[in-house]
Amino acid sequence: MEFALSEEQRLLQDSVTRYLESQCTLDHVRAAVENEVTKHTEVWNGLSDMGIHGIIIPEDFGGVGLGFLEAALIAEALGRTVAPVPFIASCVMAPVAILAAGNASQKDIWLPKIASGETVFGVGVSEQVGRRETNGIQFSDGKLTGKAMFVLEGMSADMLIIADDKGVMHIVDANAKGVTRRNLKTIDKTRAVAEVVLENAAADTLSGSQNNTEALLKTIDTGRLMLAADTLGASEVMIEKAVAYAKERKQFNRVIGSFQAVKHMCAEMATELEPCRSLVWYAAHSVNHIPDESRLLACHAKAHLSEIGRFVAKTSTEVHGGMGFTDLLGLHYWFKRIGLDRQLLGAPELIREEAAVAQGW
Amino acid sequence: MDLAYSAEYDDFRSEVQQFLKEHGHKSPKGRMGWGKTDDEGRSWQQLLIEHGYAARTIPKEYGGYGAEADVLKNHIIAEEFVKAKARPGHSGDPRLVPTLLELGTEAQKKAYIGPTISGEMTWCQGYSEPGSGSDLASLSTKAVLEGDEWVINGQKIWTSGAQYADMIFCLVRTEPDAPKHQGISYLVFKMDTPGIEVRPLVTMTGEAIFNETFYTDVRVPKDQIIGARGEGWFVANATLKHERGSLGDPNQLETRFGALVKMLKSEKIDGKPLIKYPAYRDRLLQLQARVLSMKCNGMRILSASIKDQEPGLCRWIVKLLGCELNHQMAALAIDAMGELGVLYEDSPYLRDYGMWQRNYMLDLGLIIGGGTAQIQKNMIGERALGLPKEPKYKD
Ligand SMILES: Cc1cc2nc3c(=O)[nH]c(=O)nc-3n(C[C@H](O)[C@H](O)[C@H](O)COP(=O)(O)OP(=O)(O)OC[C@H]3O[C@@H](n4cnc5c(N)ncnc54)[C@H](O)[C@@H]3O)c2cc1C
Numbered sequence: 031m032e033f034a035l036s037e038e039q040r041l042l043q044d045s046v047t048r049y050l051e052s053q054c055t056l057d058h059v060r061a062a063v064e065n066e067v068t069k070h071t072e073v074w075n076g077l078s079d080m081g082i083h084g085i086i087i088p089e090d091f092g093g094v095g096l097g098f099l100e101a102a103l104i105a106e107a108l109g110r111t112v113a114p115v116p117f118i119a120s121c122v123m124a125p126v127a128i129l130a131a132g133n134a135s136q137k138d139i140w141l142p143k144i145a146s147g148e149t150v151f152g153v154g155v156s157e158q159v160g161r162r163e164t165n166g167i168q169f170s171d172g173k174l175t176g177k178a179m180f181v182l183e184g185m186s187a188d189m190l191i192i193a194d195d196k197g198v199m200h201i202v203d204a205n206a207k208g209v210t211r212r213n214l215k216t217i218d219k220t221r222a223v224a225e226v227v228l229e230n231a232a233a234d235t236l237s238g239s240q241n242n243t244e245a246l247l248k249t250i251d252t253g254r255l256m257l258a259a260d261t262l263g264a265s266e267v268m269i270e271k272a273v274a275y276a277k278e279r280k281q282f283n284r285v286i287g288s289f290q291a292v293k294h295m296c297a298e299m300a301t302e303l304e305p306c307r308s309l310v311w312y313a314a315h316s317v318n319h320i321p322d323e324s325r326l327l328a329c330h331a332k333a334h335l336s337e338i339g340r341f342v343a344k345t346s347t348e349v350h351g352g353m354g355f356t357d358l359l360g361l362h363y364w365f366k367r368i369g370l371d372r373q374l375l376g377a378p379e380l381i382r383e384e385a386a387v388a389q390g391w
Numbered sequence: 392m393d394l395a396y397s398a399e400y401d402d403f404r405s406e407v408q409q410f411l412k413e414h415g416h417k418s419p420k421g422r423m424g425w426g427k428t429d430d431e432g433r434s435w436q437q438l439l440i441e442h443g444y445a446a447r448t449i450p451k452e453y454g455g456y457g458a459e460a461d462v463l464k465n466h467i468i469a470e471e472f473v474k475a476k477a478r479p480g481h482s483g484d485p486r487l488v489p490t491l492l493e494l495g496t497e498a499q500k501k502a503y504i505g506p507t508i509s510g511e512m513t514w515c516q517g518y519s520e521p522g523s524g525s526d527l528a529s530l531s532t533k534a535v536l537e538g539d540e541w542v543i544n545g546q547k548i549w550t551s552g553a554q555y556a557d558m559i560f561c562l563v564r565t566e567p568d569a570p571k572h573q574g575i576s577y578l579v580f581k582m583d584t585p586g587i588e589v590r591p592l593v594t595m596t597g598e599a600i601f602n603e604t605f606y607t608d609v610r611v612p613k614d615q616i617i618g619a620r621g622e623g624w625f626v627a628n629a630t631l632k633h634e635r636g637s638l639g640d641p642n643q644l645e646t647r648f649g650a651l652v653k654m655l656k657s658e659k660i661d662g663k664p665l666i667k668y669p670a671y672r673d674r675l676l677q678l679q680a681r682v683l684s685m686k687c688n689g690m691r692i693l694s695a696s697i698k699d700q701e702p703g704l705c706r707w708i709v710k711l712l713g714c715e716l717n718h719q720m721a722a723l724a725i726d727a728m729g730e731l732g733v734l735y736e737d738s739p740y741l742r743d744y745g746m747w748q749r750n751y752m753l754d755l756g757l758i759i760g761g762g763t764a765q766i767q768k769n770m771i772g773e774r775a776l777g778l779p780k781e782p783k784y785k786d
Pocket of ligand 1: 523526550760
């Protein structure tokens with residue numbers, strides 16, 4: 031019985047975190063954001079050199095064949111550094127969809143390209159999660175027509191995975207005829223979500239998702255899990271920054287961390303976040319090892335981290351006083367990262383309802 | 392991450408299950424009684440000690456089972472007892488016995504541990520005073536050595552169970568001139584010693600759980616001190632650590648969550664179960680995520696303890712979050728029951744023996760007792776996060 035990271039997992043986490051902390055500093059992030067870049071080329075290639083793109087892709091398809099816990103550790107590290115890279119959509123959700131529902135040739139073609147970083151995938155599942163502002167994506171005669179909203183990494187993607195109104199997933203060339211993409215500006219400039227309008231766009235159906243929603247659900251579950259891990263990482267940093275600031279900033283001739291109001295804000299953030307780490311580990315571990323529990327756990331991880339993340343984002347900002355509110359300090363990048371994570375793939379109330387249904391309640 | 396158990400532990404689990412299958416029906420049904428008055432409880436405890444499911448790691452010579460320490464086996468025992476709804480065994484007072492084992496003399500261990508784990512000798516904790524709660528080290532009940540005896544004068548308060556206890560472990564000031572943390576000693580003595588007066592205090596639940604206890608020229612043999620003179624604060628802290636560990640236990644959180652779900656499914660408004668109402672449902676799911684995360688947090692602590700590592704922050708938070716979570720579960724139960732939720736004592740229509748209101752109040756006591764929530768936050772802030780202490784207050 032061991033509920034802890036293995037030596038290899040710790041090493042992976044350390045090396046990715048160290049790499050990102052030196053190569054994806056706030057200055058790098060700012061520069062990317064100013065140029066509307068959500069796929070920071072150097073960082074993306076650097077991660078590729080470390081084998082991160084193929085983290086969950088089996089070795090037979092050119093990946094490294096690790097599990098979802100490893101993927102969650104990467105997502106956490108990316109959240110820590112508010113990294114502008116399309117990891118969740120392209121390296122987790124798309125391969126999950128293709129592995130679960132793709133045919134042999136789709137796997138042979140796309141998985142190695144994802145693993146090498148040659149192809150970036152965006153993922154649009156708005157037909158199936160909190161559908162708004164759309165009127166259904168229909169599939170007939172090998173063509174898709176309709177509108178996908180909040181397509182994850184839709185702008186930087188070369189290829190898209192789009193779920194239609196029946197829950198069937200298709201691969202679509204992002205630059206093909208009949209595909210129009212538009213960036214939807216959000217609070218968080220480190221990642222892009224797009225509106226994708228499809229007019230008789232050629233689609234290569236993931237046939238395993240016909241009459242079978244499992245693949246789609248698993249794609250969504252793992253996406254939620256990664257968003258939870260991203261929030262975990264971003265929240266950790268917000269707490270670290272608040273504690274550091276509270277030890278250094280002086281008012282009334284005292285460091286503010288000696289004021290109990292400030293100390294308790296820090297203690298509450300740390301207390302609330304600490305069990306979240308264990309929840310994310312367990313939920314990620316369950317995808318590979320306890321699949322019966324993994325839907326429920328992914329729901330809980332996403333919804334709970336959204337709540338705690340929001341609390342941490344607000345409280346950490348308050349600890350920083352006026353400085354927390356400025357662009358100068360840049361704390362808002364983490365605040366907004368957590369804010370976007372919360373809304374994507376289902377906000378907490380909707381997800382909790384799904385969790386209730388999943389238990390037959 | 393490897394949540395599987397090795398064959399040795401799987402076998403051990405089967406043994407525990409087998410035992411519970413055979414003997415589980417002997418487990419007392421009601422609430423834990425007080426030592427001597429609870430015959431059924433004591434014979435159950437005796438049976439558990441014989442099989443190694445209570446007082447497991449306490450050496451044989453002190454009346455325990457004498458097994459080697461094995462956190463995982465303890466964990467398996469606890470889990471199986473919860474599953475079987477059997478009353479768990481105990482290892483005597485969880486604050487006192489570990490202290491005796493660590494710091495008691497051979498004679499003290501011999502005299503106290505055996506009867507304590509069997510339930511013949513019960514204890515109360517005499518720490519808090521009217522003027523010294525969170526600031527416990529300022530306590531002023533004093534003991535003076537006269538010949539071969541300590542002579543104790545002063546008052547304690549919130550002394551839980553003092554009205555039933557045979558013995559007390561008590562903090563007294565023995566070195567009035569030393570700095571406050573260094574002037575305290577840890578004494579143990581009989582509650583029927585002349586000069587002790589116990590006045591029960593009724594709590595908000597309506598029961599007298601704790602007491603005021605008064606000490607007037609109470610004479611206690613000199614050797615009934617645990618540890619050295621003036622070192623009582625450090626002796627006591629060894630036990631505070633154990634107490635903090637047991638409040639907010641995740642097994643208990645899961646049990647209560649199960650009861651909450653059961654109630655929300657069986658109670659109905661106009662024939663529709665409460666669990667189908669979105670507002671209650673949403674709160675329930677929020678609590679479930681918290682219970683789950685505390686369970687995972689508990690596994691992480693367990694895993695660290697197996698490897699003899701300091702679990703760090705994940706241990707510091709257990710009392711604070713666990714007690715709060717218990718309280719919130721009771722709150723949801725009460726809210727969802729509506730008017731029925733306020734019924735109490737022996738009212739008609741009472742649900743679950745009135746346990747939700749009772750727990751709602753008792754949990755608040757546990758949020759306060761054993762180190763208040765605010766004191767927990769001070770400790771987490773200062774010890775775990777390294778934030779500076781408050782400057783000393785000067786008039
Ligand atoms: C159900 C129950 C059972 C108990 N059983 C026992 C027992 O068996 N034996 C025993 O010795 N004691 C027992 N206690 C006492 C318990 O340990 C004390 O109540 C507790 O330590 C708080 O002390 P106090 O009641 O004097 O409150 P106070 O210390 O006066 O606190 C009052 C308020 O001030 C806050 N406060 C105080 N100091 C600080 C600070 N430095 N920073 C921030 N806030 C602060 C507290 O958090 C609280 O909100 C029991 C208490 C309860 C509720």
